[in-house]
Amino acid sequence: MRYRVLGPVELSADGVAVPLPQPRHRAILGFLVLHAEHVVTRDQLIEALWGGAEPPTAASQIHVAVSHLRGALRRHGLSEVIATRPGGYTLVAPPHETDAGMFGAELSAARQAQRRGDLPETVRRADRALALWRGEALAGVTAAYATGARQHLHEQQLAAQELRADAELALGRHDMLIPVLTRLVEAHPLREHLVCQLMLALYRAGRRADATQVARRMRALLAEEQGLDPGARFLELERSILTGDPGLDSPAPAAPQVRQAPAGLVAPAQLPFDVPSFTGRERELAALGRTGTPGVTVITGPAGAGKTALAAHWAHRVRDSFPDGQLYIDLRGFDPSAEPLTPLEVLARFLRGLGVGAQRVPDGADEASALLRSLLAGRRVLLVLDNARDAAQVRPLLPGSGDCAVIVTSRRPLVTLDARRIEIGGMPPEEATRLLGQYAEDRVAVDAAAAREVLRYCDHLPLAIRVTGARLLADPDLSLAALAARLADERSRLDLLEVDDLAVRTSFGAGYQALDPAAAAAFGLLGLLRVYSFDAATAAALWDVPIRAAEQTLDRLVSARLIERGGDRYRLHDLMRLFAMEHAATHSGAEGETALVRTATCYLGTVRRGTQLLRPGQILVGAEELADPRYAGLVPLPDVAAARTWFETERPNLVAFAEQVADGPDPLCRFALRLQAAMTMFLAGAGHLADWNHLCELSARVAQRLGDPTAEAIAMMNLGAIAQRQGRLAEAVTILDRALELSRAADRPSTQAAVLSYLASTYTELGEPDRSATCHRQAIALRRSVGDRKSTAHTLANAAYHFMTQREYAEAQGYLTEALEIKYAEQDLLSAGVTEVQLSGVLLAQGRYLDVVRAADTGLDLCRQYGDRYNEWIALLFRSVAYRRLGDSRRSRDDAAACLAVCEALRQIPARNLAAGLLGRPPITDDDSGDPVPVWLTIVLDQAGLPITPTE
Structure with missing residues (x-):
């Protein structure tokens, strides 16, 4: 089930929640879910969201929101689920993929069962329908359609509750x-x-x-x-x-009551102790139901998630619904101190628990299983099978009677069992806080921030929280702040999460010890990797195996609950990562370094190929380093879209890996150098300045240690470019002067030219046109002397900024025209898109509005194709102004609204305020995030007769 509206609007892909931070995105998705598999027109969406009071930009806002929704879906492998149809959109989601659809199907089945007089089936189906509810329908959605839709859904919920109650009354319950x-x-x-x-x-x-x-x-x-x-x-x-x-x-009564047990059979009561202060898991308990539904339910999740406690607590809640007894067994599927129980051992215990004499228990598992089924036939018994290793261990223990219920807990999902499944992991923050409060309520109330830190270090796992709570009980003077400070040290965190017989490390160790030697070694190598998530190709490089073999090993680790999977991505939660790091010690030294070099080569090879797709022909310094083709080509990148998606997905992992290896030995540390050089165009265009800045700082540090002035010059140049873009102009000049000094010492004319070009732009922003012109002339001369046409074009385009600030538009247009001829000839399309946007500004200043639209159209298409969001908003802004001057107010407002959306996504508040001004909206004045608007852009707007400033 991917789409949920019976509660807060949620979307998941392969069990992983897809973030939907914007209320409008949740509102649109909720409406599409309620009309799944049907065409929803844009007018219907507008009416649904605004109820007849829509703004003039409603259509463009719908378009932008649907585009963002599609982007979120694509990033999680769901690329075709919001389909464009004649007249509107369709959510391609059959009923079993939406909770509303499943609810409707189960309610219909319950009504059919009632009509044919099958009252137990009526109750079972109604319970399954009601278990899908997680609170108020469309919770948090304030769109116009929500009130009516919510009322309709809750009316159906009440109908299901009434139907169920009618059946239960008829059954005498x-x-x-x-x-x-x-x-x-x-x-x-x-x-x-x-x-x-x-x-x-x-x-x-x-x-x-x-x-x-x-x-x-x-x-x-x-x-x-x-x-x-x-x-x-x-x-x-x-x-x-x-x-x-x-x-x-x-x-x-139709339900079995306590009756005379045949042949001396008894009603066992074997449930383990129920924690009186059991806390949380409300959603899971609701899914299990308030009465015992016949059938098999598997509660699955990682070590320490509290599967046994949940099963036991629920079993105690519903034991009165099973008057013929409750059977319980710990199958020891992941017990590090004992072998798993065999089915025959369990069957013998169950039969004896039901009153069968030891001499009557069959010697074979098949006969014992048949006897158990015979004894349970027509009886209402609850079986709790705890800590199952696999489906084969469970299957012989299942009753044949439809009136019995079975709860199985396992770290594995046991997918071959015909059962419903409830997945649990870390607790929601509010439930975790209540659980911690069971041990230290006063301390949680006094220092809520420290409590949140403690819970974060516990990964919100119930076992870790219980151990932490036990430590707090043992030391009443220990403050949460002091405990959080101790837990912050990764080297001792697992030691702290051990008290008496409770230990997170021991719980994890059970799954690890169950691995075969190859999988155990692979898990240890994962402990070397300090990234947030990874894919099969990364694992293949780390382990030096083919991708198919890596996928098989990953499947075994997922099954053992040592790693988590979401789509085609894998991760270790924080505590499991620390556990893996302990086992990584066996791979220290040369073996571990070699594994990390393979991983670096896989990452960097993909970065280089992606960069060539985004900017064909770009020269990458040090391309021969970390380039072993066995690993560099593991990730397929068929086109520009695939490259952009991969960059966005892996960006935090690439930066984290660069941080990890920057202080490592040569050649491993060179990954940081080469990564920042290869990713500059993507990071700058996509607006990821913090990551770009961090990579440049790491690279400068590595280059200094290796004595590589060229690499240090490139890193310093990019740091200067970032400082200039963020308005730290005096600092930018200082950094760029150092970069120029380094590039001259390394005798690198191309690098000198690039630094001079950035210096020139900085002097332009500082209002020093003479210095700017001198730097531009020197940069162009160096480029022409080297004979690098592509870089020459880039420098010509940079020089045009200077002439635009001087309002010398004819000269600026000449430079841009020559630059574009070269860029198109060299197929440098990403850079050509930026220059087209720049040209549209020159044309706007000259009052050539139709030409502005044409240049902005071309630039906008190229920027979107290659993921340059920074220049996307500039193109939209220029085109909006041009349409305004041409008298096309609708298109002008649509472009301004789209510009506003891009700026808000990038957190570019000064630029956002420019677009807001075109829409007649007030500016944001209490948020100074985002880069200053470039001087040349404000001059162009002023020349066009729109003296709009970002703070007006």
Whole structure:
């Protein structure tokens, strides 16, 4: 199930939540889910979101929001789920992929079962429908459609609850219904069907006075609030209750009651201790249901997630629904101190627990399994099979009776079992806080921030929180802040998470010890890798195996719950990473270094190929380093779109890996040098300045250590470029002067030219045109002397910025025209897109508005194709102004709205305020994030007759 609206709007891909931070995205997705597999027109979406009070830019806002939704889906492997159809959009999602669709199907099945008189099936299907609810439908969605849709969904929920209650009453289970119906009537005091059900349940439970009291309250409320009398059904039931009509008596119970056990059989009560203060897991308990639903349920999750505690707690809640007994066994599937129990051992225990004499227990598993099924036939027994290793261990233990329920807990999902599955992991923050508060409530209340840090270090795992709580109980003077400080040290964190017989390390170790030697060695090597997530190609390079073999090993590690999978990505949660690091010690030294060099080569080879796709023909310094083709070509990148997606996905991992190896030996440390040089165009264009800056600082440090002035000059040049873009102009000059000095010492004319070009732009921003012109002339001369046409074009385009600030537009256009001729000839399309945007600014300043639109169109297409979001907003801004001057107010506002959306996504507040000004909206004045608007751009707008400043 991917799409959920019966609660907060949520989307998941392969069990991993897809972030939907924008309320509008959640609102649109919710509407599409409610109309899944049907075409939704843009007008319908506008009406749904704004209810007839839409802004003029509604259509463009819908377009931008749907594009962002599609982007989020693509990043998680869901590329075709929002399809464009004639007239609108369709969410390609069959009913089983949406909770609303599944709810409708289960409710329909429950009604069909009721019509054919199958009351147990009616209850089972209604329970499955109700278990899909997670709270208020469309929670948090404030769009116009939400109120009506929410009312309709909750009406269906109430219908399911009433249907279930009717079936339970017909089965004679009125006692267990009374608390449920009481809560429902409190929430819906005027819903006559519910009130009648509660009255009947109370009467059948021998509580006639309470039943009549409910009736009087209903009459009073109905008269007071609506001035009406109750309906005929209510009146008839009330009269029958008052007269003690025998027709109201409970039918013979259909559910099995405590009965005479045949042949000396007993009703076992083997459930383990239920923690009285069990905390959290409300969502999972709701999914399990409030009564025992026949069938098999597997609770699966990693070590320390609290699977056993959840199963035991739920079993105690519903044990009254299983009057023929409850069987429990720890299968020891992942017990480091004992072998897993065999099915025959478990069957013998269960048979003895049911009263079968030891001499009557068969010697073979098949016969014992058949005997168990015979004994359970027609009985209502709950079986809890804890800590199962695999499906083969469980299957012989399953009853044949449809009235029995089985709860299995396992670290593995046991996918070959015909069962429903409930996945658990770390607790939600609010539940984790309550659990920690069970041990140190006063300290949690006093220092909530420290409590959050402690829980973060515990990965929100119940076992780790319990160990931490035990430590707090043992030391009443230990503050949460002090404990958080101790847990912050990764070297001792697992030691701290061990008290008496509770230890996170031991729990993890059970899964590790169950691995075969090859998988155990592979897991240890993962401990060398300090990244957030990785794919099969990265693992293949690290392990020096083919990708298919890596995928098989990854499957084994996922099955053992030592790593987590989301789509085609894998990760270790923080505590498991520390556990892996301990086992990585066996791969220290040359073996570990060689493995990391292979990984660096895989990463860097993909970066280089991706950069060539984004900017064909770009010369990369040090391309011969870390270039072993066995690893450099492991990741396929068929086109520009694939390269952009890979860069965005791997960006945090590449930076983290560069940070890890920067202080390592040569050649491993050169990864940081080459990565920042190869990723500069992508990081700058996509607006990831913090990552770019960090890589440059790492590279400068590595270059200094290796004595490589060329690499240091490139790193310093990029640091200067970042400082200039962020408005730190004096600092930029200092950094760029150092870069120029280094490039001259290394005798690198091309690097000198690039540094001079950045210096010239900085002097332009500082209002020193003479220095700027001198630097530009020197840069162009150096480029021409080297004969590097592509770099010459780049320098010519940079020189045009200077002439634009001097309002010498004819000269600027000449430089840009020559630059574009070279860039198109050299197929340097990413850079050509930037220059087209720049040219549209020159044309705007000259009042050539139709030409502005044409240049901006071309530039915008290229920038979007290659992922340059920074120049995307500039192109949209220029085109909006041009349309405004051409009298096309609709297109002008659409472009301004799209520009606003891009700027907000990039957190470029000064630029965002420019677009807001075109839309007549007030600026944001309490947020100074984002880069200053370049001087040349404000001059162009002023020349166009729009003296808009970012702070107006």
